[in-house]
Amino acid sequence: MSTAVYKLPDExxxxxxxxxxxxxxxxxxxxxxxxxxxxxxxxxFNSFAMGSxxxxxxxxxxxxxxxxxxxxxxxxxxxxxxxxLPLLSIKYILxxxxxxxxxxxxxxxxxxxxSIELFKHFGGKVGNGAYILVGGFLLGKSIGPSLKDLDxxxxxxxxxx
Numbered sequence: 001m002s003t004a005v006y007k008l009p010d011e012x013x014x015x016x017x018x019x020x021x022x023x024x025x026x027x028x029x030x031x032x033x034x035x036x037x038x039x040x041x042x043x044x045f046n047s048f049a050m051g052s053x054x055x056x057x058x059x060x061x062x063x064x065x066x067x068x069x070x071x072x073x074x075x076x077x078x079x080x081x082x083x084x085l086p087l088l089s090i091k092y093i094l095x096x097x098x099x100x101x102x103x104x105x106x107x108x109x110x111x112x113x114x115s116i117e118l119f120k121h122f123g124g125k126v127g128n129g130a131y132i133l134v135g136g137f138l139l140g141k142s143i144g145p146s147l148k149d150l151d152x153x154x155x156x157x158x159x160x161x
Contacts (some may be wrong), residue, residue: 003120015048021119022129024112030133031105034140037160040101042132043108050124052115058108065104069097069159097159 027046030039039095040062047055076093079085085093 015049015051017045018051019117019127021046021050021116021124021126022132023069024109024116025125026129026133027100027108030136031102035135035160036065036105038106038136038140040108042136043105044116045113047108047112047115050112050115050119052112054111054115058111059111061108061111065100068100072096072100073159085091086101120136 017099018141020078024043024046027039027042028029030042043058044055044062052058064160072093076090080090
């Protein structure tokens, strides 16, 4: 006689990196404190490490946020070089960049919150990601991209900060 195995469709399938999983709140805080160059890859890593069933969608949301920021920066630079947009207006339009990144980080954080609860329910251990957050904060102050002057010539800093 064989026994049937019941498997939840949302049940995480953690891999060998499961011991590095952190609470989704920490990458969300990293988005605010360090920048998306650090936080969005952390979200993607977290999703794959815990074996989240929505890991590919989480990665797509993070990639879409970076693509939206890149498109916005390219559009603003083009509008500025053609003379359609004065330099003063660029600073106001570029305020939409953090909005794209924070919206993506919040969306992925909410998606991962459901997965992390199932991950913990099925015996997964969540590590202390506060050390990673503090390390990223210190690292970001020294090498991370900066938006100090909102200069469109620094395209990578505008997109990744």
